[in-house]
Amino acid sequence: MSIELDPGLQALLPVAIISHAHPSISKGGAEIAAHTLFQGLRALGIPAVFIAAVPLPLRDQLDLGADEYAVFHDPAAYDHLYQLGDAATLQQLRGILRETGARLLNFHHFMSFGINALRDLALTPDLRTVVTLHEFLAICHHHGQMVTRPHRSLCSMATESACGACFPELGWRRMGLRAELFRDSFAAVDHFIAPSQFLIDRFVQWGVPAARMGMIENGLARFIPEQDEGPAAGQKSTWVFGYFGQVTPFKGVDVLLTAAERLAGMPGMAERIEIRIHGNLMGVPDDFRARLQELTASLPFLRFTGPYENGAVFDLMRECDYVLTPSVWWENSPVVIQEAYAAGRPVICTGIGGMAEKVRNGVTGLHFRRGDGNDLARIIATATDPATHAALLAHIPQPFGPVEMARRYLQAFAAAARPGSADDGPTTTASPSSPMLDVALLRGQRKKRGT
Amino acid sequence: MEPSRPAADLDLRSVLEAHAQAAAELLAQPLRPVSDHLAGYVETIWAERPGAVWLTGWVRRDAGQEFPVVLADRRKYAGAMALACYERADLPPDAHAFVGLLQTDWQPGAETTDVFVFLGPELRQFIRSVSPLRLQDGPGFAAEFGRVQALCHAGRVNALRGAMLSGRSWLPDTAAVSGATVEAAVDEILALPGFGCFVHGWLLSPTKRLVRLSVKLADRVLHSLPGSLYFLPRPDLGAAAPKLPGLLDRAGFVAAMTGMLQPEDLVSPVLKAWFSDGTSVNFALEPQVVRRLGHAVPYEAALRFYPALANETFFADFAGAVRDEMAGRLAASQMLGTAPQAERYVIAILPPHPSDARLMVDQLALRLRGRDPLPAVALVAEQGMARAQLPLMADWVRTATGAPCALFTMDDTSKPFLALPAILDSLGARRFMVVGAGAFPDAAAWSGSLDRLMGEEEALSVLTATNGAALAGMVWTAANFRAHLATASPAVGATHGQAFLGPAARVAGRARMTALGGRPDRMLESVDAAAPAQGGSR
Numbered sequence: 001m002s003i004e005l006d007p008g009l010q011a012l013l014p015v016a017i018i019s020h021a022h023p024s025i026s027k028g029g030a031e032i033a034a035h036t037l038f039q040g041l042r043a044l045g046i047p048a049v050f051i052a053a054v055p056l057p058l059r060d061q062l063d064l065g066a067d068e069y070a071v072f073h074d075p076a077a078y079d080h081l082y083q084l085g086d087a088a089t090l091q092q093l094r095g096i097l098r099e100t101g102a103r104l105l106n107f108h109h110f111m112s113f114g115i116n117a118l119r120d121l122a123l124t125p126d127l128r129t130v131v132t133l134h135e136f137l138a139i140c141h142h143h144g145q146m147v148t149r150p151h152r153s154l155c156s157m158a159t160e161s162a163c164g165a166c167f168p169e170l171g172w173r174r175m176g177l178r179a180e181l182f183r184d185s186f187a188a189v190d191h192f193i194a195p196s197q198f199l200i201d202r203f204v205q206w207g208v209p210a211a212r213m214g215m216i217e218n219g220l221a222r223f224i225p226e227q228d229e230g231p232a233a234g235q236k237s238t239w240v241f242g243y244f245g246q247v248t249p250f251k252g253v254d255v256l257l258t259a260a261e262r263l264a265g266m267p268g269m270a271e272r273i274e275i276r277i278h279g280n281l282m283g284v285p286d287d288f289r290a291r292l293q294e295l296t297a298s299l300p301f302l303r304f305t306g307p308y309e310n311g312a313v314f315d316l317m318r319e320c321d322y323v324l325t326p327s328v329w330w331e332n333s334p335v336v337i338q339e340a341y342a343a344g345r346p347v348i349c350t351g352i353g354g355m356a357e358k359v360r361n362g363v364t365g366l367h368f369r370r371g372d373g374n375d376l377a378r379i380i381a382t383a384t385d386p387a388t389h390a391a392l393l394a395h396i397p398q399p400f401g402p403v404e405m406a407r408r409y410l411q412a413f414a415a416a417a418r419p420g421s422a423d424d425g426p427t428t429t430a431s432p433s434s435p436m437l438d439v440a441l442l443r444g445q446r447k448k449r450g451t
Numbered sequence: 452m453e454p455s456r457p458a459a460d461l462d463l464r465s466v467l468e469a470h471a472q473a474a475a476e477l478l479a480q481p482l483r484p485v486s487d488h489l490a491g492y493v494e495t496i497w498a499e500r501p502g503a504v505w506l507t508g509w510v511r512r513d514a515g516q517e518f519p520v521v522l523a524d525r526r527k528y529a530g531a532m533a534l535a536c537y538e539r540a541d542l543p544p545d546a547h548a549f550v551g552l553l554q555t556d557w558q559p560g561a562e563t564t565d566v567f568v569f570l571g572p573e574l575r576q577f578i579r580s581v582s583p584l585r586l587q588d589g590p591g592f593a594a595e596f597g598r599v600q601a602l603c604h605a606g607r608v609n610a611l612r613g614a615m616l617s618g619r620s621w622l623p624d625t626a627a628v629s630g631a632t633v634e635a636a637v638d639e640i641l642a643l644p645g646f647g648c649f650v651h652g653w654l655l656s657p658t659k660r661l662v663r664l665s666v667k668l669a670d671r672v673l674h675s676l677p678g679s680l681y682f683l684p685r686p687d688l689g690a691a692a693p694k695l696p697g698l699l700d701r702a703g704f705v706a707a708m709t710g711m712l713q714p715e716d717l718v719s720p721v722l723k724a725w726f727s728d729g730t731s732v733n734f735a736l737e738p739q740v741v742r743r744l745g746h747a748v749p750y751e752a753a754l755r756f757y758p759a760l761a762n763e764t765f766f767a768d769f770a771g772a773v774r775d776e777m778a779g780r781l782a783a784s785q786m787l788g789t790a791p792q793a794e795r796y797v798i799a800i801l802p803p804h805p806s807d808a809r810l811m812v813d814q815l816a817l818r819l820r821g822r823d824p825l826p827a828v829a830l831v832a833e834q835g836m837a838r839a840q841l842p843l844m845a846d847w848v849r850t851a852t853g854a855p856c857a858l859f860t861m862d863d864t865s866k867p868f869l870a871l872p873a874i875l876d877s878l879g880a881r882r883f884m885v886v887g888a889g890a891f892p893d894a895a896a897w898s899g900s901l902d903r904l905m906g907e908e909e910a911l912s913v914l915t916a917t918n919g920a921a922l923a924g925m926v927w928t929a930a931n932f933r934a935h936l937a938t939a940s941p942a943v944g945a946t947h948g949q950a951f952l953g954p955a956a957r958v959a960g961r962a963r964m965t966a967l968g969g970r971p972d973r974m975l976e977s978v979d980a981a982a983p984a985q986g987g988s989r
Contacts, residue, residue, distance in 0.1 A: 077843065081806035084813050087847040116813050173965045174807070177891055180963065181810065184894075 006414035014047035016102035022052035034108035040406025053112030085114025122188035195333035219405025242320035252326030258373025317343035463610035470531030474519035516606035519571035530555030535608035623735030645772035647709035673710035751974035791855035793827035816851035890923035895960030923962035944975030
């Protein structure tokens, strides 16, 4: 497979895909997306290297493939408030870049390396940086989820005072300092990519210029099966709803349990449905675990099937009629939605954020109110209508895989490779303590060094 | 001035004084410890204080109860002794037991193994200590005295009791000796070396009125200041004293005491309560009630006892002690390793929060990178978490910038200016830029400050916080800075560096602050307000 490249981009190759983790160590969405892109670039014959941050204590678990590199870091030396890595981590990363000659850097997350590493490389004259955003960590100190502390309400806009209220022990001054650090650091980045428009809108609202942001959906790493047609509606005796993923309150499984309780009280419903919960139950609170065990024991239509192999996900999904995504936080572009589409199944999801964007209500799936088990029960009951199911099946989109993901990224890389790509005027939102001065000076510093 | 003493005590003192004078004339006489003249034994000894030694033991009845004495313990000492005697079943019929007070310069020492007391005026009879010597503590002796005083049939038991209860005596727990039903406890002694202490507690005395308090700490005695004693209701004592409801309304007490208290004196507390009849009672206190102000509790804890402390007559002394103590503490610093000598230094005072400290170092490295010539860097941290990170941060600075890096610790990084002269001396710095703890200058402020640091401007330039009203840092010459401190000492409270703002030139740009100044402390602000005029702001 070959592809014609922009000359500016050609001069910067190989591309360094820089991930905060390696898929042989952890299976989070960001590292899976980064590795999928790397595989896609290689499939297209594009020179690329994959550089992953690996915690030193997990070094023995690492399984590097061809053109893959590891930067070993000490988690204890990392600062999680300001997301600052240590000098040794940056030194290792610079060493790999020198060794490989990579000059176009695509960061998937900055964690483990540190925002300082991203900034320092972005300020390096002969390098170009593209950052793929996977959540809101730059905006929100609460695990990048934009969910308030301690009540877990949705947060629609980060401000110094609002963040200070979430973290009174840190105070609004530090929150302001943190925001300024990230805005200043992002000012040196050439281009941003996000897998959802929702994520882009949030970052634009926060201060990243819209002109420097582009949306590219995550590709699916694994083989995408042909969509089956599903059983004919008239033949159905039981409607199967499947949940896939971590079994945690943040993912809304407790909402699903409440919905199951309501469904048990709906006449005739218990006999018509089956709810399967596939996933890992590690690290959940005891009361949540007890509730899950109690309900799966008392409700015959509710089953907890436990962890599953990633390779089996399409088969498991195809045993379902719907895939459920009841998350109570915004989400961005959950891979489970793309997997459901790849398996040819509509999605029932919380009608917020990235989920609402990826699942068109009444077209490719159904929405329910966030955290509302009664509403989810109502929607599940509605979904058992054969006509509704058939209408949704007709509009399931076709996700793409590594190669298409890589093609789309190459266009973004080419744009970033053009001279002056980061000089796109002021940020769109000037906060009361605007970092404009720093942004201007940082850019001046970069120009002075020869770009 | 002490309240009047009981007459019995005064009478005993004059008797002992007369015997002591007579004994002085006996010192030249030879002493012969002939066994036929052994009149008894000293069984226990309690050295109350210089000049006063209490004894128990037994003595022949014909020896008497008062005499001049000469003691032999490697050399001779003149003295006087008064006894109170009682019967004891284990003694022969011609002897009785005694408790006695010895007025003498002699004190049992570590080398003392045997002591002979020759009884005057003849100095033929003598008593000697049992072997090994048994030294008693105050509470133990008082308990023994309390147990036997009612048994005494000869000698001056009342006078001895008076001596034990006199204002000069610091025998702990004399309530049992006095026979008075006085109960007392101290909740807290807030001590401040250089000033004295505040005492807070309660006292229930059904028959006598409390008029004054004294406290002994180690060998220091402090007396309540006239007018400082006041009383508080203590309804919580109702269950313990159900028959004394009339006393509860003023059972609590607070008093301020002054005296030349040193830090090493804050041990072995004893409270003395003085009553309107001139008597006094001592109470041994738990050592835990003594807390050092400015160490275990903040200075402002004194406001709990005297809410209008700044308006009290003793506040000037208190403020002076606080100021002296704070200034000494703030001026102290410690260098880790060796300091590279350089003319121009950026001194970054790291904030105590580890994340803030990391960010400070990151910003420092970012702003210094690529500058030519480079100033040297000194990182200063408190001895908390940030101290533990110092070597790592120094490595970061050196790796990221190539600048030499020195390390220091100080007591309170929110108030760094008193420690700077010594730090500047050890660095050999002629010019310096200092960034305050928790101050994060923006790019313009960094750039402007570093340019001035590398220049030759003699005048002070300051960096200010985003609000423009707080000091975030400064650039100056070491010589001018020292000269300034010689005429105007920085405040010890939250406005520590504010005087530098005065007419100084402002560096362009601003600094974000994670906190404005040090932790607010009402007391330190009052102390600063009471400071004598010294040139003030520049």
